[in-house]
Amino acid sequence: MPDGVNGTECSGGSMNGNLFLSWGVGQRRVPGQRWLGWLLIGALSSALFLLAPGPARLQAESASPTGDPPPANTDADFAPGEVLVGVLRDAPLFSKSRAEREQALAGMAGVSVSPVEELMITDATDAPRFFRLGVEPGAELATIERLRMQPSIAFAEPNWIVRAAVVPGDQIPVPVLPNDPLFRPNQWGMQRVGAPRAWAISQGSAIRVAVIDTGIDFSHPEFTGRLLIGKNYVTPGLSPHDDSGHGTHVTGIIAAALNNGQGVAGLAPKVLIDPRKALDSNRTGTVANIAQAIRDSADEGARIINLSLTTPSPSSVLEAAVNYAVGKGILLVGAAGNTAPNPVHWPAAYAGVLAVAATDMEDQRAYYSNRGAVDLAAPGGLPSQLIYSTWPTGGFPCGTVVVAGYCTAIGTSMSAAYVSGAAALMWGTRPDLTLLQVRNLLLETVRKTGAPATDVGVGRLDVQAAMRQVLLSNIQLSHSQIGGLALVAAPAYTETVTLANPSGDLIFWQASITSGNQWLAVPPGAAQPGNSIRYGGPAQLSVTISPTLLPAGDYTGSIQVLGTRSGGSQVSQTIPVVLAVRDSLQSLYLSLTSRQTSGLEWQMANAAGKQNLQMTDNSSIGLLLPFTYTAESLAVTTVRLYADGFLTFPASESVASLPVACTPDETPARQALYGWWSDLNPGLGGTISTFTSTTGAFVVEFLDVPLAGASGERVSFQMALFADGTVKLSYAALPAVAGDVVVGMEVKDGLLSTRIACRKGNNVLGTLPAAGETISIGASDWR
Numbered sequence: 137m138p139d140g141v142n143g144t145e146c147s148g149g150s151m152n153g154n155l156f157l158s159w160g161v162g163q164r165r166v167p168g169q170r171w172l173g174w175l176l177i178g179a180l181s182s183a184l185f186l187l188a189p190g191p192a193r194l195q196a197e198s199a200s201p202t203g204d205p206p207p208a209n210t211d212a213d214f215a216p217g218e219v220l221v222g223v224l225r226d227a228p229l230f231s232k233s234r235a236e237r238e239q240a241l242a243g244m245a246g247v248s249v250s251p252v253e254e255l256m257i258t259d260a261t262d263a264p265r266f267f268r269l270g271v272e273p274g275a276e277l278a279t280i281e282r283l284r285m286q287p288s289i290a291f292a293e294p295n296w297i298v299r300a301a302v303v304p305g306d307q308i309p310v311p312v313l314p315n316d317p318l319f320r321p322n323q324w325g326m327q328r329v330g331a332p333r334a335w336a337i338s339q340g341s342a343i344r345v346a347v348i349d350t351g352i353d354f355s356h357p358e359f360t361g362r363l364l365i366g367k368n369y370v371t372p373g374l375s376p377h378d379d380s381g382h383g384t385h386v387t388g389i390i391a392a393a394l395n396n397g398q399g400v401a402g403l404a405p406k407v408l409i410d411p412r413k414a415l416d417s418n419r420t421g422t423v424a425n426i427a428q429a430i431r432d433s434a435d436e437g438a439r440i441i442n443l444s445l446t447t448p449s450p451s452s453v454l455e456a457a458v459n460y461a462v463g464k465g466i467l468l469v470g471a472a473g474n475t476a477p478n479p480v481h482w483p484a485a486y487a488g489v490l491a492v493a494a495t496d497m498e499d500q501r502a503y504y505s506n507r508g509a510v511d512l513a514a515p516g517g518l519p520s521q522l523i524y525s526t527w528p529t530g531g532f533p534c535g536t537v538v539v540a541g542y543c544t545a546i547g548t549s550m551s552a553a554y555v556s557g558a559a560a561l562m563w564g565t566r567p568d569l570t571l572l573q574v575r576n577l578l579l580e581t582v583r584k585t586g587a588p589a590t591d592v593g594v595g596r597l598d599v600q601a602a603m604r605q606v607l608l609s610n611i612q613l614s615h616s617q618i619g620g621l622a623l624v625a626a627p628a629y630t631e632t633v634t635l636a637n638p639s640g641d642l643i644f645w646q647a648s649i650t651s652g653n654q655w656l657a658v659p660p661g662a663a664q665p666g667n668s669i670r671y672g673g674p675a676q677l678s679v680t681i682s683p684t685l686l687p688a689g690d691y692t693g694s695i696q697v698l699g700t701r702s703g704g705s706q707v708s709q710t711i712p713v714v715l716a717v718r719d720s721l722q723s724l725y726l727s728l729t730s731r732q733t734s735g736l737e738w739q740m741a742n743a744a745g746k747q748n749l750q751m752t753d754n755s756s757i758g759l760l761l762p763f764t765y766t767a768e769s770l771a772v773t774t775v776r777l778y779a780d781g782f783l784t785f786p787a788s789e790s791v792a793s794l795p796v797a798c799t800p801d802e803t804p805a806r807q808a809l810y811g812w813w814s815d816l817n818p819g820l821g822g823t824i825s826t827f828t829s830t831t832g833a834f835v836v837e838f839l840d841v842p843l844a845g846a847s848g849e850r851v852s853f854q855m856a857l858f859a860d861g862t863v864k865l866s867y868a869a870l871p872a873v874a875g876d877v878v879v880g881m882e883v884k885d886g887l888l889s890t891r892i893a894c895r896k897g898n899n900v901l902g903t904l905p906a907a908g909e910t911i912s913i914g915a916s917d918w919r
Contacts, residue, residue: 140171155774214272215295222264222290225714245279247271264290312336314394314401322524323400324497325515329554330747331403332598337603340564344408345440346433348426349383351376353414354526356541358392358399359409366411369425376413381532385545386444388526389553399525399542403557410438427457434461439563442556443470444549446481462488465571469556471548473506480508493592494551495520501591505548512582513592514554517546558599562606581605604671607642610707611699612636617712620681624719628682635677637669642700644668647677652693654683656713672901683717691715737910739829739856740867746825751779753817758787759826761834763859767883779835781812796876798894798901807883811855811865814877817844833858843871867909879905881913
């Protein structure tokens with residue numbers, strides 16, 4: 137073990153699976169072989185590196201499953217004054233009149249219930265009859281608990297609120313930067329997988345996630361109102377309190393509260409947590425207990441089961457439990473193991489379990505992460521790149537105690553938790569998705585790292601990309617209607633409507649004129665069904681309006697845009713068109729809409745004047761700053777200026793300046809300011825200079841610098857750095873045709889960034905600045 141790690145993986149010591157099931161010999165899957173057969177598992181151990189070793193001990197206990205009462209929900213995400221109830225069809229109350237039935241239900245509930253509405257949900261003869269009961273607001277949970285105790289009641293539950301997962305068009309969504317104090321400086325893993333931009337799309341809902349581990353700290357404020365009763369398999373009859381820390385740490389990555397002003401943030405902050413304690417205080421357990429916990433979790437409604445634990449031996453008992461859970465449509469996520477160069481351990485080695493390897497900040501396999509049949513990877517950390525999460529208060533051994541209730545650890549246990557949290561966020565946004573769809577979306581949207589598949593599988597988890605793909609594709613229009621005013625015999629003119637799609641999933645579209653055919657037209661290609669749009673790739677619909685042959689009067693028409701999703705469902709949008717044709721035009725006043733911008737704050741040089749730089753195409757130069765510039769705890773005194781319109785810092789970092797890239801993960805720079813990152817060529821003319829402004833800023837000025845090529849377009853802009861960390865981008869003149877360009881900033885190796893806009897090929901994200909505009913970027917703007 138390298139220097140800096142004071143502990144060991146919490147393995148089963150000298151014991152192994154053969155002590156329990158020496159006859160259970162299974163076949164390990166090979167890379168790329170998924171969903172082909174279920175394998176076998178032996179004794180289990182926690183797949184976590186902690187800074188506290190302990191002797192291995194195994195216990196075997198099992199018990200029958202128990203039900204959970206509904207959790208207290210602090211967000212009130214259910215309809216007030218309503219309870220949903222399932223009544224067994226053979227219940228005596230169905231022989232009674234409606235009034236007597238309501239009276240019987242009120243008696244079972246212990247409160248007055250009115251109105252009572254029967255819901256016709258299913259025709260299945262073996263299903264209960266469903267009712268919606270009206271109760272006093274605030275009495276919902278108590279009523280549910282009383283109803284669940286009645287033998288005639290199949291279930292009782294809140295009437296949960298459902299929300300549409302829709303975001304506007306092709307604008308880059310504003311990332312959610314939590315106020316949890318450990319997020320920005322310490323939770324690099326969350327930033328690496330794109331959690332802030334994923335939260336801007338959706339923060340999920342109250343789906344159920346089972347964490348089979350060492351238990352949970354029931355008093356931890358990060359889980360208030362979302363903890364189910366769970367079960368203790370180590371000491372039956374006791375609650376599943378965490379006496380190790382591992383289970384609480386894993387659960388925090390999955391489900392810690394968001395924006396509660398303390399500690400850390402979890403990937404899926406609204407999920408219900410089902411804690412299953414099957415590992416003891418030494419973080420060890422038995423396959424019998426793990427298998428029983430999987431079965432019970434599946435029977436009691438879990439959508440996802442997190443297995444941050446490993447064993448080097450297979451077991452038929454666990455094989456049966458995995459088969460059972462997968463057969464019920466449940467996603468199982470397992471840690472690959474921390475004993476490289478060994479192959480992936482069980483249960484992650486099962487084809488029915490997603491095998492998750494660990495990566496570092498550079499998206500490379502962590503040195504300890506097992507290799508082989510890996511499905512995907514997620515942050516697991518290194519001794520110098522710790523994973524911060526929740527921890528029980530009570531003196532349990534911990535890596536680095538930041539504040540009470542929070543600690544650090546590294547390992548594939550953490551990596552598995554990231555994937556479980558991502559799946560929970562996806563399923564909480566689209567509960568209609570199947571197990572296969574969620575699994576495939578996780579694998580199809582990863583960030584490619586260039587590492588071998590045996591190290592990281594198909595790539596590193598990208599939650600933002602997965603969430604973008606989860607959104608239902610849709611057509612969003614830049615114009616809700618088109619209006620026009622023209623003289624009699626005026627020539628035809630064109631209006632352009634932008635069609636955008638908030639989802640990464642393609643939607644195919646076609647446009648047709650539904651009324652006004654005599655004077656309205658769309659291009660022939662627009663009427664064909666082969667057109668498509670996805671997030672970042674909008675389309676332009678040209679509408680030709682021909683008043684030439686129309687007499688004076690008012691005319692109305694309409695255009696239908698029909699979209700077909702990849703699943704076959706359709707969506708339709710109608711664009712009304714109003715045209716006023718007049719013999720003559722008097723005074724005309726048109727309302728204008730414009731983008732809200734600050735005025736141009738063009739920086740002026742102080743008495744020392746400007747220093748002109750001699751730069752050529754694709755060149756760069758190191759520059760000394762007049763002060764120490766600090767960006768997210770990175771203090772620099774030098775920058776490197778590139779002829780293609782951007783800075784990197786410090787100057788010692790030199791990167792390729794082209795081609796431009798839209799996302800921080802794709803850019804070569806670790807820290808950069810992109811004023812107008814494009815293919816510029818100062819060798820063709822213009823000036824590039826630096827100076828200290830009268831306001832004390834360090835300024836780089838591009839004045840009348842040509843774009844490369846023969847277009848003749850030029851750009852004039854300034855990049856100004858202030859000692860307090862503020863950046864101002866000012867634009868005096870911009871090209872009419874932008875080409876590929878990026879405007880924005882990134883720091884901390886792209887973990888935090890501000891992307892104003894990107895245009896690359898046919899992909900357009902955000903809105904490019906306009907001439908006469910100044911954009912200010914402060915520390916609070918980085919995401």
